[in-house]
Amino acid sequence: MSYDTQVPPTAAPLTPMRNGLGTAALILGIIGTLSGLIPLLFWLAGILGLIALILGLVGKGRVKRGEANNKGVTLTGAILGLAALVLSVVGMVITFTAVSDAVDEIDKAIKDSAPKDPSAKAPADSSKAPAAEKGTSLADGDTSVYDDDLQVTVSDPKPYTPGEYAVGHTKGNKAYQVTVVIENAGKEKFDTALANVSARAGKNSVTAEQVFDGKTGAGFEGTVLPGKKATAIFVFDAPKDAGNLTVEVNPGWDYNASQWELKIG
Incomplete structure (x- = not known):
């Protein structure tokens, strides 16, 4: 008597998930990002961020092939690695800038503490002053000459009729145009970008708005080379009964402004 014994099929062994790269990417990404928040640790953030990004990308490939199932962890690790790289660049810029500023300050302190040469001439005032005494107003056609031989001249104001769509003109007021000439008699080129022209009018010195009508x-534009000049026309709005127009010209941040007292009306 024989018995037919049937052996049940054995299940195929499960392949273990390879989630190590994704987990490592997440851990290194977190540490790298936190390091990037401290500028001095930019180098550490850069190294960890690069490794985390690479591990995250490799781990993502494993997830696609079905060899790993931690897609969220892997993706987060790669993103944090990229963030750490960005923070490392920012931290590097901040650190190098701070070091450069510190070196400049040290050099300046060393120069300031160095013994002075009695025969050396004292440096000129960094704010270039006009030849005319401070507080003295100029008349129309007068020229203000600065220490670096920059010359500014303001002409006699003339009545001006603003256009229909003019900006800055108030109905009932009068408009006057003045011509401002900047001549560079020095040896260095002069940038007119920072030149500022303003005006006040009347006995109460109310602000005279500049008129724009196309x-x-x-105003001034460009650079004035040595031996050359630049000319610009400005129009200012003044009360109808104003008898004077005070025009102030400031060639730039390191210059003192000059004023012209002009008669109008």
Whole structure:
């Protein structure tokens, strides 16, 4: 008597998930990002961020092939690695800038503490002053000459009729145009970008608004080479009964402004 014994099939062994790279990417990404928040640790953030990004990308490939099932962890690790790289660049810039500023300050302190040469001439005032005494107003056609031989001249104001769509003109007021000439008699080129022209009018010195109507108001542009000059026309709005117009010209941040007292009306 024989018995037919049937052996049940054995289940195929499960392949273990290879989640190590994703987990490592997440841990290194977190540490790298935190390091990036401290500028001095930019180097550490850069190294850890790069490794985390690489491990995250490799781990993502494993997830696609079904060899790993921690897609969220892997993706987060790669993103944190990229963030750490960005923070490392920012930290590097901040650190190098701070070091450069510190070196400049040290050099300046060393120069300031060095013994002075009695025969050396004292440095000129960093703010270039006009030849005219401070507080003295100039008349129309007068020229203000600065220490670096920059010359500014303001002409006699002339009545001006603003256009229909002019900006800055108030109905009932009068408008006057003045011509400002900047001549560079020095040896260095002069940038007119920072030149500022303003005005006040009347006995109460109210602000005279600058008028823009497409024909005037552009101001100065470009650079004036040595031996050359630049001319610009400005139009200012003044009360109808104003008898004077005070025009102030400041060639730049390191210059003192000059004023012209002009008669109008």
